[in-house]
Amino acid sequence: CPHTMPLTSLLHSPLLLVLSTLVFIATKYPIFAQDNPCKNVPFLNSGSADITPLTHATNYQVDLAGGNRFIFNLCQDLNQKCEGQSTKSIEQFAGGECYRMSGSGFSDVKFQELDETTTLMTYTGGQKFHSTHTLATEIALVCDPTIDGPTPKIKYTGEKGPVADLMLTTVEMRSALLCPGGGGRPLLWPFGILGLFLFLACIGIVLYFIVGFIVQLIRKKRGAEISKLELIPNFKIWKELIKLEWEGVLFVKETIILLINKIRRRAQPGGLHGLENY
Structure with a gap:
């Protein structure tokens, strides 16, 4: 009979549970993915920029006429779904109805270099509109050294199309963080990647001792000879x-x-x- 490790043996190693939790948290943020195209956005004749610091933890929102809203994010799906599907941009009407203006993930992200300071970022993969056109999003990324800090300047510039069967909702985003060679403090975590790592490490240590204490307590109640000090994992x-x-x-x-x-x-x-x- 081959040797198998029972579930209780795994529970006796709370460090394994903590590591699994940290891996789960890390996979929730595609901002750290190596194949993220937003880490190397091209600008015409002036290099490239890493725009992932502008990924927002709670999405960007632009108020439209009639109480409607355009909601989008950079390089990351929204923290809300539209018709049960993940997306990077939606138009939400005052009555609650929404339209997906993009797909999910990075497969539909395209860049078009206009000049040294502006690159168009297009999200395709949205839903059909009146069964004739596909909804999409176009974000003009503008390098503006005068807008420093983590908050970009955003302006809704209207709708455009149909262009190659796409009905585009267009916005303009300006920031010094969009300049080639630039970068800054990620909005995901105010102390950068190192700060996020240290924060997760602290959480991991706390979880390790809490989970380990609970496991040892359960073992003691089941009859295992465990002293008070041995309740520490x-x-x-x-x-x-x-x-x-x-x-x-x-x-x-x-x-x-x-x-x-x-x-x-x-x-x-x-x-x-x-x-x-x-």
Whole structure:
């Protein structure tokens, strides 16, 4: 009979659960994907820009006439669905009805370089409009060094089309972060990628101890001989680690004392001779 690991054995390793949680969180944010085209947006004769810092955690919104709204995001699906489907841009009417203006993911993202400061970003893959045209979104990305900081200037510029069977809703976005070679603080996390990593690491440590404590408590209630200190997950490992760290501290302390004594001997008359016999 082949050896199999029961579910309870997996639960005895709360670190595995914590790592799984962190992996799940990381996969929720495609901003970190290596194949993200928004990391290398071309501008005519002036290089490229990484526009992922402008990905918004709660979407961009432009108010239209009659209480309607145009909602979109850069390089990431909206945190709301339209007719049960994910999308990067929608037009939502005052009555609650919505139209998908793009598909999901990166497959429908296209760029067209206009000049050194402007590139058109087009989302295709929207739904059919009156069974004749396909809805789409066109975002003019404009490098504007005068608009610094994490908040871009957005202007609704109307509808255009049909163009090659596409009915386009167009907006203009201006920011210094859209300039070639630029970049800035991601709106996803105010302290950047490193800050996000440290934040997730802290959450992981807290989850590790909470989940581990609960697992150990369940085992104790089921009859396992577990002391109060052993309710701490992997208590023996942490105990040994603390012991090793303390031994390291003592080693450093003894080394420093030894060096101080050598310096004192050297400073005393005949110290060099004394060192030879040390």
